[in-house]
Amino acid sequence: MSDEPTKVLLSERDIPTHWTNILPDLPGEPLPPLSPQTMQPAGPPDLTPIFPMGLIEQEVSPEPEIEIPEEVREAYKLWRPTPLFRARRLERLLGTPARIYYKYEGGSPAGSHKPNTAVPQAYENAKAGVRKLATETGAGQWGSALAFACSMFGLDCEVFMVGSSYDQKPYRRSMIETWGAGVHRSPSQLTEAGRGQAAHETGSLGIAISEAVEVAATDEGTNYALGSVLNHVLLHQTVVGREAMAQLEMAGEEPDVVVACVGGGSNFGGIAYPFVRRALRDGAKTRFVAAEPAACPTLTKGVYRYDYGDTVGLTPLMPMYTLGHDFVPPPVHAGGLRYHGDAPSLCGLVKAGLVEARAYRQNETFEAAVRFARTEGIIPAPEPAHAIRAVMDEAEAAKQAGEERVILFNLCGHGHFDLSAYDAYLSGTLEDPEFSESDMRDALDRLPDVPVPA
Numbered sequence: 001m002s003d004e005p006t007k008v009l010l011s012e013r014d015i016p017t018h019w020t021n022i023l024p025d026l027p028g029e030p031l032p033p034l035s036p037q038t039m040q041p042a043g044p045p046d047l048t049p050i051f052p053m054g055l056i057e058q059e060v061s062p063e064p065e066i067e068i069p070e071e072v073r074e075a076y077k078l079w080r081p082t083p084l085f086r087a088r089r090l091e092r093l094l095g096t097p098a099r100i101y102y103k104y105e106g107g108s109p110a111g112s113h114k115p116n117t118a119v120p121q122a123y124e125n126a127k128a129g130v131r132k133l134a135t136e137t138g139a140g141q142w143g144s145a146l147a148f149a150c151s152m153f154g155l156d157c158e159v160f161m162v163g164s165s166y167d168q169k170p171y172r173r174s175m176i177e178t179w180g181a182g183v184h185r186s187p188s189q190l191t192e193a194g195r196g197q198a199a200h201e202t203g204s205l206g207i208a209i210s211e212a213v214e215v216a217a218t219d220e221g222t223n224y225a226l227g228s229v230l231n232h233v234l235l236h237q238t239v240v241g242r243e244a245m246a247q248l249e250m251a252g253e254e255p256d257v258v259v260a261c262v263g264g265g266s267n268f269g270g271i272a273y274p275f276v277r278r279a280l281r282d283g284a285k286t287r288f289v290a291a292e293p294a295a296c297p298t299l300t301k302g303v304y305r306y307d308y309g310d311t312v313g314l315t316p317l318m319p320m321y322t323l324g325h326d327f328v329p330p331p332v333h334a335g336g337l338r339y340h341g342d343a344p345s346l347c348g349l350v351k352a353g354l355v356e357a358r359a360y361r362q363n364e365t366f367e368a369a370v371r372f373a374r375t376e377g378i379i380p381a382p383e384p385a386h387a388i389r390a391v392m393d394e395a396e397a398a399k400q401a402g403e404e405r406v407i408l409f410n411l412c413g414h415g416h417f418d419l420s421a422y423d424a425y426l427s428g429t430l431e432d433p434e435f436s437e438s439d440m441r442d443a444l445d446r447l448p449d450v451p452v453p454a
């Protein structure tokens with residue numbers, strides 16, 4: 001056996017004690033969210049009907065570091081710290097001089113990075129005496145993560161699952177129910193928002209969010225939980241990047257480029273923000289690449305505007321790249337990436353040129369995922385398959401330049417519940433759904449008329 005290490009491991013003692021809050025480091029003046037009723041800046045009182053104060057404080061905190069509660073670190077021990085792998089076999093296949101590292105979040109109970117925020121969200125809600133959480137889920141990763149976290153802290157949980165994913169991934173539903181939560185196909189007949197969107201058979205994250213927010217806003221004992229986009233969600237995910245930074249240091253490496261897929265931005269923010277802080281504060285020369293689907297190209301084709309987080313217009317408006325809140329993306333298998341907007345912090349970094357965005361078509365991401373599985377072993381979820389596609393491009397660029405670049409990416413989930421998509425790819429029937437520019441333009445015409453400062 002060679003003494004070349006394949007993975008870098010930390011012990012439970014090394015689970016980070018703090019999360020990284022990127023807000024104080026962001027370039028430019030912060031733009032506030034706006035109340036959907038008044039179009040004026042929304043403050044904590046606008047959020048108290050659906051979020052507990054502990055999370056609202058994290059959402060708006062100016063502190064650069066926020067301590068992770070002991071109970072949360074204790075629950076993190078179930079799967080954290082996660083391993084950092086060196087992708088030696090993939091490097092050999094690609095014949096690249098680049099050294100490729102990946103953090104693997106698929107070993108969590110739900111099989112992705114989502115429990116990193118589900119646990120602190122359930123914890124803060126339980127501490128505030130909330131009885132139940134309502135949420136949406138795309139591919140089912142977030143819904144299962146929240147169902148798991150609610151079972152840890154004795155909360156009820158109700159999940160609205162995007163119709164196309166509900167049909168494609170029946171075993172995600174079984175997981176959600178095994179952890180004791182209820183799950184409905186969205187659009188459903190249970191909410192006014194769902195009934196009003198019944199014509200959109202396949203559903204979308206935006207519609208499912210409207211349904212869950214409506215349930216939380218109209219039931220005293222129920223709060224809402226979001227799996228992405230908001231500051232506190234990205235904050236919780238930085239546990240990934242902080243561990244990765246420690247592990248790369250142990251390996252004696254500095255990343256030249258950090259790559260992650262983006263649906264709403266929590267996986268990206270999680271792995272990248274500790275490194276973004278270092279680049280902004282210490283002038284580290286790291287590049288950052290965000291990979292998204294060509295069928296839902298928020299960062300590469302959207303406009304930077306104030307928009308709602310959901311389809312119906314119940315959430316505060318956020319400054320972000322958007323395809324329009326009622327744009328319904330085609331049903332790609334990477335259900336977690338079918339979202340019309342992205343986290344305001346990430347959008348600000350893209351706008352400032354600090355993060356580069358790239359869009360990939362479905363078949364090229366599965367081609368990359370299959371090559372990854374056949375060399376590294378792990379079968380990736382369709383979402384991180386986008387990041388793997390981008391990593392292969394980076395590895396090729398390093399080869400062309402003849403440079404030994406260090407590439408880090410987050411393999412944020414396994415694809416064990418996505419095998420029908422792999423079946424379609426392997427049998428040559430996987431489609432490359434087209435993004436419709438004209439549908440986007442129509443949706444953009446319906447954006448609220450609120451200017452964002454240049």
Ligand SMILES: Cc1ncc(COP(=O)(O)O)c(C=O)c1O
Pocket residue numbers: 112113114138139140141142227228229261262263264265266267268335336337381383384412413
């Ligand atoms: C495995 C996986 N990756 C990525 C995402 C995209 O969300 P985010 O950009 O917030 O990480 C999801 C969302 O459900 C997911 O399940």
